[in-house]
Amino acid sequence: MFKKLASVFMSIALLMVCVTPLYASAAGQKASEDLRGTELNVYNWGEYISDGSEGTLNVNAEFEKETGIKVNYTTFDSNENMYNKIKGGGANYDIVVPSDYMIERMINEGLLEKIDMSNIPNYKNIMPQYKNLYFDPANEYSVPYNVGMVGMIYNTKMVKGTPDSWNLMWDKDYAGQILMFNNSRDAFGITQCLLGIDLNTNDSEDWHRAYDKLKEQKPLVQSYVMDDVYNKMEGGEAAVAAYYAGDYLTMHDNNPDLAFVYPKEGTNIFVDSLCIPASCQNKRGAELYINYLLREDIALANAEYLCYATPNQAVLDNPDYSLKDEKILYPDAQDMPKTQYYHNLPPQTLMLMTSLWDNLKIEGNNDDKSIYIGLASFVAIVAAYSIYRAVRKKRRESMY
Template sequence: MKKTAAILFCLCLLAAFAAPAAFAAPQQTINVCNWGEYISSGAEGSLNVVAEFEKRTGIHVNYTNFDTNEGLYSKLASGAADYDVIIPSDYLIQRLIAEDMLETLDFSNIPNYKYITDESKKLYFDPEDAYSVPYTYGYVGLIYNKTMVSPPPESWAALWDPQYAGKLLQFSSPRDAFGTAQYLLGQNINTTSQADWNAAAQKLKEQAPLVQGYVADEIYGIMEGGNAALAPYYNGDYLMMHDNNEDLAFVYPKEGTNYFCDSMCIPKGTRNKQAAEQFINFLLEPDIALANAEYIMYATPHSAVRSNPDYSLRDNEILYPKAETLPKTQIFENLPPKVLTQMNTLWTEILQSRGGGGHWLIWIVLAAAAVAVVVMLVRKLRDNRR
């Protein structure tokens, strides 16, 4: 009886796996890979953009997330994934173009490209506008908690202020973290000079004992819960945090900061380029772009959204800073592999300089193990002699 039940159960499981493949109607599918929380998802009464696209076109969308540009690159480079649409950042797009990993776009399939503002065209990483369509852009700045930080910070130097020891956060992505030191030192963030990188690393080592943690997405919980005073992060994410904690404020440090742009691209090897272009075009439909801009809370390069009076972030000065409030900006460019490997090594040194506390236990255990091994060997020898 039990055996029959078990066999039946196994068959059901098998059927569950096999069924979708066997019965699904032949349908077009595209694989889309985007940052997390980077599309209007239907949460809290917003529009579910992916479902809307499927409804309007009948094309099935396999929607997945990536969490770092580098992670996306390694998936593409190793051939572990076949994506039809990806939305990486500027310097990765530059690298993908250089390594011939992107398709050129057929703009006759993307008529909505006309909505892209002039200032977001012909960007440095794709000067011919052949491979990418801008999705969002933004700047890095300092987020601080007004109840813990006064006076309001003006400079990146606030991240080195011992007054906030243990209450500072820093990027966990090496390139962004190095950036904060490089703005302060007045360096070019794309420098290939070893001395520059060493100087920036030295600066970050000085900071390490003050840092509470090197974080990425964890920052939401930490800042919203009032667990840290100061953190460098992206402006759109700040707006999301501010919705949950009114004590937070944001400033562009005077030394300058990073401008970034995330654009939609089609990687080489796509099996459905036309549907992919259709998806890109769909994201540029004025109503869809508006829903996304409201949900993602990053600046949009879409002219119809920018001029739409219903767009609640239209006059937001953090997203769309006036020229006089925004300091000099720098863009990340792709660096040679040798520099990147060196940067990773420096980064490891920085993390190690946090000081992990003495590991006295390891010495005790190792000594005990050594003694035990010796005793056992001696015993064994003695036994054998007998």
């Protein structure tokens, strides 16, 4: 009798175990059932989602499996590239992932659609300090995805001592071994930190001072890079580079000689957020996707894969999260560097910055003379040859 009772209990317990998750996911599926078969165009940064490589969770494939919505995933490598594409109107995306200052600009220009937060119950996972940020004070347009800070990566075998200042990037001892950001905002940002200038200054004098400093650095720079920094730092090709903290952890896995520091002059902090462009074709699908990315297991997979700091409290509380004690991502209060957000710059300042950046990249190569000499001699040879031909032709004609 007792045995029978036990087996009944067991089967009830088993049933409950089986049914509960079924029931729970059924609720989620119900909402998305009529979205089955639709498509979702996601436009994200390169290397910015867990993609299933090396046994990780393939976030997009999992979403497709759960909801039946097809994800078309494409990537960009700078806010400006992404902005130009959206602004140009040539492409329709349902999800984009701009950084703070770009969100401010896109909201101002009406390029983003308000998100219906009632469709994103997992928004409760976002930490309060990443809500109501300056670029979206009422949390209407953006949902934080990742948080990061810019710092200095250096190779301990090549750099003497433990650097603590951006000055290392201007150090003549490391000429030809310095990698600088190949995007104007971050390159100017570092320089402004070093010079103690506000990152969002509107004073053209300030921008010119930063420009002069960058010009001073140019002869020392090995190359201006973005994603190439991985290869070059991991391969020991350069001694020091400025890059994002999360990416350093990835590089460190491949080259343990690398070290990282937040320079004492301060640095930039950024929040990359999930947004829905105004030209979105599948808004409910997009909201479902955002909610899905905030879900604890998915956000955890992304946080582990990307090594960026997460704004998701549920992930941080999860005992399986291996980077919880990583001081580079989550510095203690006393070690927290001075940080500033980028703000959207007014058009005039933006123009000034881009033209200064253009100038920096273009001018100042010291082989100018050889080009002039070479071209001039080439033109001379061509001219001499055509004269010779003309003369020969005449002579031949007179012969016959």
